[in-house]
Amino acid sequence: MKTITTAILLCAGSLAAQSLDLNQSGTFSDTRSRTPMPTEQLTYAADLPMYTLLPAVTTNTSSAYASLNITVHHPRRIAQRPDVLVARYHPPLIQELFKLRQQYVGIMNQVAYDTADARIEGTPRRIDMGYGRGYSNVIRKSARDKANIEHRAEMTAINYLERVTRAHYKIRANSMTGSDTYHFNLPPGQYALCIMQRVKDNDPKAGLGSKTALWWSTFTIEENTKKEMILDESNAITWREIFAVEKK
Numbered sequence: 508m509k510t511i512t513t514a515i516l517l518c519a520g521s522l523a524a525q526s527l528d529l530n531q532s533g534t535f536s537d538t539r540s541r542t543p544m545p546t547e548q549l550t551y552a553a554d555l556p557m558y559t560l561l562p563a564v565t566t567n568t569s570s571a572y573a574s575l576n577i578t579v580h581h582p583r584r585i586a587q588r589p590d591v592l593v594a595r596y597h598p599p600l601i602q603e604l605f606k607l608r609q610q611y612v613g614i615m616n617q618v619a620y621d622t623a624d625a626r627i628e629g630t631p632r633r634i635d636m637g638y639g640r641g642y643s644n645v646i647r648k649s650a651r652d653k654a655n656i657e658h659r660a661e662m663t664a665i666n667y668l669e670r671v672t673r674a675h676y677k678i679r680a681n682s683m684t685g686s687d688t689y690h691f692n693l694p695p696g697q698y699a700l701c702i703m704q705r706v707k708d709n710d711p712k713a714g715l716g717s718k719t720a721l722w723w724s725t726f727t728i729e730e731n732t733k734k735e736m737i738l739d740e741s742n743a744i745t746w747r748e749i750f751a752v753e754k755k
Contacts, residue, residue: 547619548755549612555604556751560700560724563742567733573681573690574728575698579738580687581706581720589704591689592676596697596725600675608750610667615747618660622653658718664746665703665719676701693728700724702738723749 579589594600625646648656676699680689702722720743726734 549615549619549752550755551608551612551750551752555601555608557604557725558723558744558748558750560722560726560736560738560742563736563738564724564726565735565737566729567735568731569733573733574693575691575726575734575736576688577680577691577700577702577736577738578688579702579704579722579736581704581740581743583707583709583740584720585705585707585717587705588686589702590672591680592672592701592703593678593691593693594672594676594699594701595678596699600671600699603671603675604750607667607671608752611664611746611750612752614660614664615752618656621656622648624648661718661746668701668703668746668749672701672703695728695730697725697727700726700736704743706743719746720744721746721749 681692682690704720705717706720708718722738722743
């Protein structure tokens with residue numbers, strides 16, 4: 508009987524060895540296919556809904572100042588000044604923003620795929636190794652891995668955004684007051700604002716040093732009016748919030 512029991516245990520161990528390769532860290536690797544567990548895909552509407560800074564915009568009928576004054580300060584900003592960029596909000600830019608949104612949704616869906624838990628096909632849900640030890644057939648990304656994936660996604664997203672700003676956001680401030688107030692003299696019309704600022708990343712899981720804070724909005728300049736924007740950490744956003752997206 509002892510011989511038969513030993514043979515059964517050896518067979519079970521052999522089958523487990525065929526499925527799993529335990530490494531010294533206590534985790535396992537597997538040559539079988541890994542299938543990401545279902546993630547909800549994102550899509551977008553036919554129009555172009557975007558984030559707006561309207562709560563941070565005040566209007567003054569005085570014409571004694573520039574038509575647009577922007578004060579921007581982030582308490583965690585890194586030494587360099589932000590890029591404060593304005594563009595005419597007209598069809599060529601709108602067409603580029605449609606393309607940018609499509610790229611962003613693609614990045615978001617890729618991040619969701621890359622950070623999703625994965626199931627190893629062809630193995631039981633749990634492998635019992637004895638002595639109270641066992642392993643699930645679901646592999647989960649660590650918090651650090653997820654943070655790294657998000658960081659790479661942000662770098663790609665900001666690179667795409669900079670391509671658009673270089674081509675279309677060519678209106679610069681006429682003057683400055685102090686180190687953080689920008690003055691623009693703009694004729695009446697519709698405009699788009701994009702401000703980018705590198706800031707310290709306080710997320711302990713990331714450990715990557717910095718990320719990009721954004722201020723984004725469309726706005727209108729009327730005849731003989733002054734607009735003023737007070738921008739800080741409370742109304743900064745990330746690249747993920749520029750465009751409104753929805754789940755399929």
